[in-house]
Amino acid sequence: MTIRRRFTISFTGIMAMFALNAGVYVWSNQRRANAMEELSRAVSRQVLLSSVQLTINDAQKQISVMSQLGTESGVNSGLPASDKKQFYSKLDSAAQNIDAFRKLQKDTPIVSDFQQSFHELAASWRVFIDNFGVNQTTAIAELAVRGDPLSRHVIQELLPKVQTEENQEAAAASSNFREASRISDEITFSIFIVSTIAALIAAWLIARDIARGLRALKAGAAALGQGNLSYRINLQQEDELGDLASAFDQMSSHLNSAQQALTAAHAQEKQKSEDLAQALEELRQTQDRLVVQQKLASLGTLTAGIAHEIKNPLNFVTNFAAILRSLIEDLRASIDSQKAKIDPSELSFIEETLGDMDTNAARIREHGKRADDIVKGMLMHSRGQGGDLEATNINSLIAEYVKLAYHGLRATDMNFNVTIEENYDPAVGELKVWPHDLSRVILNIANNGAFSADQKAKRLAGTKTDFKPTLRLTTRKLAKEVEIRIYDNGDGIPEAIRQKVFEPFFTTKPAGSGTGLGLSMSHEIIVQQHGGQLRVESKPGEYAEFIITLPLSAGAAKGSAALSARTNG
Amino acid sequence: MLRKLIISVLLLAGIASAAPVAIIVSPDVPVDNLTLPELRKLFLGERQYWNPKLRVVLLVRAPVSAERDVVLRTIYQMSEAEFRQYWISKVFRADVSEGPKIVYSTEMADQLVTAVPGAVAFVEASRIPKGLKVLKIDGKLPSDSGYPLK
Numbered sequence: 001m002t003i004r005r006r007f008t009i010s011f012t013g014i015m016a017m018f019a020l021n022a023g024v025y026v027w028s029n030q031r032r033a034n035a036m037e038e039l040s041r042a043v044s045r046q047v048l049l050s051s052v053q054l055t056i057n058d059a060q061k062q063i064s065v066m067s068q069l070g071t072e073s074g075v076n077s078g079l080p081a082s083d084k085k086q087f088y089s090k091l092d093s094a095a096q097n098i099d100a101f102r103k104l105q106k107d108t109p110i111v112s113d114f115q116q117s118f119h120e121l122a123a124s125w126r127v128f129i130d131n132f133g134v135n136q137t138t139a140i141a142e143l144a145v146r147g148d149p150l151s152r153h154v155i156q157e158l159l160p161k162v163q164t165e166e167n168q169e170a171a172a173a174s175s176n177f178r179e180a181s182r183i184s185d186e187i188t189f190s191i192f193i194v195s196t197i198a199a200l201i202a203a204w205l206i207a208r209d210i211a212r213g214l215r216a217l218k219a220g221a222a223a224l225g226q227g228n229l230s231y232r233i234n235l236q237q238e239d240e241l242g243d244l245a246s247a248f249d250q251m252s253s254h255l256n257s258a259q260q261a262l263t264a265a266h267a268q269e270k271q272k273s274e275d276l277a278q279a280l281e282e283l284r285q286t287q288d289r290l291v292v293q294q295k296l297a298s299l300g301t302l303t304a305g306i307a308h309e310i311k312n313p314l315n316f317v318t319n320f321a322a323i324l325r326s327l328i329e330d331l332r333a334s335i336d337s338q339k340a341k342i343d344p345s346e347l348s349f350i351e352e353t354l355g356d357m358d359t360n361a362a363r364i365r366e367h368g369k370r371a372d373d374i375v376k377g378m379l380m381h382s383r384g385q386g387g388d389l390e391a392t393n394i395n396s397l398i399a400e401y402v403k404l405a406y407h408g409l410r411a412t413d414m415n416f417n418v419t420i421e422e423n424y425d426p427a428v429g430e431l432k433v434w435p436h437d438l439s440r441v442i443l444n445i446a447n448n449g450a451f452s453a454d455q456k457a458k459r460l461a462g463t464k465t466d467f468k469p470t471l472r473l474t475t476r477k478l479a480k481e482v483e484i485r486i487y488d489n490g491d492g493i494p495e496a497i498r499q500k501v502f503e504p505f506f507t508t509k510p511a512g513s514g515t516g517l518g519l520s521m522s523h524e525i526i527v528q529q530h531g532g533q534l535r536v537e538s539k540p541g542e543y544a545e546f547i548i549t550l551p552l553s554a555g556a557a558k559g560s561a562a563l564s565a566r567t568n569g
Numbered sequence: 570m571l572r573k574l575i576i577s578v579l580l581l582a583g584i585a586s587a588a589p590v591a592i593i594v595s596p597d598v599p600v601d602n603l604t605l606p607e608l609r610k611l612f613l614g615e616r617q618y619w620n621p622k623l624r625v626v627l628l629v630r631a632p633v634s635a636e637r638d639v640v641l642r643t644i645y646q647m648s649e650a651e652f653r654q655y656w657i658s659k660v661f662r663a664d665v666s667e668g669p670k671i672v673y674s675t676e677m678a679d680q681l682v683t684a685v686p687g688a689v690a691f692v693e694a695s696r697i698p699k700g701l702k703v704l705k706i707d708g709k710l711p712s713d714s715g716y717p718l719k
Contacts (some may be wrong), residue, residue, distance in 0.1 A: 010597060060667075061660055061661060061668070063667075064660045064666075064668050065657060065660060065668065066627070067667065067668065067670045067671065068656050068660075068667075068668035068669050070673060135679050136671070136672070136673055136677065137672075137677045137681060140628070140670040140671070140672065140677075140681055140685075141680070141681055141684050141685060143667075143670065143684055144626045144670055144681065144685040144688065145684065145686075148624075148626070148666065148667045149624075151666065151667070152666050155666070156666065330601040
């Protein structure tokens with residue numbers, strides 16, 4: 001119910017109470033007036049009755065005295081006309097009063113009998129008065145036979161009854177007046193109490209609902225002001241406050257929808273921005289990669305050319321060094337056969353010279369061989385590799401070549417000691433790769449990591465740090481690719497050189513310990529050949545982690561295409 | 570004292586010389602004999618009913634008559650003034666509803682006693698109307714010796 005309707009009903013109810021009270025007031029006033037009028041009539045009747053009683057008593061006494069005193073002269077001396085007139089006037093007055101009394105009174109049998117008897121008594125007394133002193137016998141006989149019995153009947157019987165009846169009527173009128181006053185007072189008081197209670201209840205109900213509605217609206221406004229657009233008042237009142245709350249909720253809902261739309265648009269724009277940034281980054285990386293690849297390709301081409309040109313002379317160097325050593329052996333054998341013919345001092349010089357020549361030839365061959373290895377690596381780097389694309393168990397391949405790297409390092413350095421941690425995802429399973437090339441990658445990176453951790457351990461040896469050189473290998477199958485992580489807790493890679501580690505001939509190892517082609521070749525194999533990615537994460541002084549991702553299928557195809565393109569190129 | 574003595578002598582002389590007075594009543598009166606005290610109560614208005622249905626109507630002879638004198642003397646034992654005062658007072662005190670009625674002659678008394686039920690009057694004994702009942706006083710009629718109303 002609306003507040004307006006409630007107020008209207010309450011006001012109407014109060015007005016109805018007022019009207020009822022006014023009606024009761026009018027009714028009670030009328031009833032009091034009636035009771036007062038009735039009481040007034042009763043008083044008037046009592047006055048009239050008292051007057052009649054006095055008149056009758058006076059007349060009766062007067063008649064009685066006259067009847068017993070008689071006249072001084074006996075007969076023929078009636079009452080004077082004035083006395084008669086006065087007496088008759090008294091009787092007429094009493095008759096009029098009785099008539100008036102009867103008009104003011106309900107017509108009861110007693111009153112009627114009283115009036116009738118008085119008329120008869122008055123008539124008898126008139127006969128007495130008319131005959132008194134004139135026909136005394138008639139007068140006395142009339143009085144004795146009719147007048148006295150009638151007067152006794154009227155005065156001793158009827159008049160007391162009429163008075164009793166009248167007293168009862170007066171008492172009833174008085175009681176009626178008091179009753180009317182009491183009833184009207186009680187009704188007025190009751191209506192006042194009921195009106196007050198009803199007004200209080202109505203006021204309480206209306207105030208309660210309004211206060212509840214206003215509190216709910218205030219809470220809603222506060223929540224909305226604090227940005228809680230999902231807040232709903234849900235005021236279950238069918239009134240203006242309920243409508244206002246409903247409108248408020250609708251407004252909140254619209255604001256919420258608008259905010260959500262704005263947020264979605266903002267998120268969309270943000271996503272677009274991020275996509276653009278990512279695209280830009282990818283573009284930049286691609287650009288860098290292209291630059292690197294172009295640089296690597298140029299270097300590869302250059303390296304291949306140089307290696308090819310160097311390899312032939314180098315072959316002469318190494319081969320002739322070997323021939324030279326063979327000739328030295330032959331010469332030494334000839335000298336040994338002619339030893340007796342040669343001067344011992346000359347022999348000693350010759351043997352010493354041959355020893356030096358053999359040593360030098362061996363060094364020439366050794367370094368020539370090493371140079372040949374470098375040239376071979378350069379050629380291999382520039383040409384990519386060989387072998388066929390095969391379904392290979394990645395986990396097994398990694399485990400095998402990590403052990404090979406460990407034992408290789410261990411073979412060259414007996415103090416080498418690195419803990420190998422392996423965590424392979426069985427879900428990785430087999431993947432089509434060039435196992436020979438991929439194994440070179442694993443071997444290179446594991447070798448570098450183990451070397452770095454070992455170097456750090458040796459550097460920290462003697463200190464009180466509890467450093468444990470560790471090489472950790474992890475594989476994981478992702479949605480569209482396989483991820484290989486090779487972690488070492490060595491010295492890491494400084495930020496300044498992190499972008500250079502994949503460049504050819506870049507190495508941090510001591511001179512003679514590395515060619516600087518390992519990571520460059522690994523990058524070539526993973527990115528160009530397999531279509532995957534190779535990146536490095538590092539915190540200098542703490543760790544370095546190389547992350548290889550290989551595509552499950554498309555990468556291989558891409559890699560094949562890349563390889564094919566490169567081979568064709 | 571002397572005045573009382575003279576009055577007593579005169580009264581005794583009057584009694585001795587007065588004729589007897591008869592008490593007559595209407596025939597419907599259910600009483601035949603009364604003692605003098607009963608008669609006095611009757612005439613003083615102290616007895617107002619012969620029986621519950623029949624009221625006593627006193628008829629008294631007007632002043633200046635021998636019968637009235639005898640009654641005032643023997644029954645009321647009052648003077649004329651005392652008699653009047655007695656009844657006026659009694660009427661105005663409402664001891665009685667009506668006083669005795671005055672009659673002016675024996676004939677009038679005869680007529681009223683005959684006409685009015687319960688009427689009682691007194692007349693000279695020698696002029697008792699016919700047909701009316703004469704009450705005995707103390708068991709005696711007026712003609713008997715020792716009749717008190719003389």
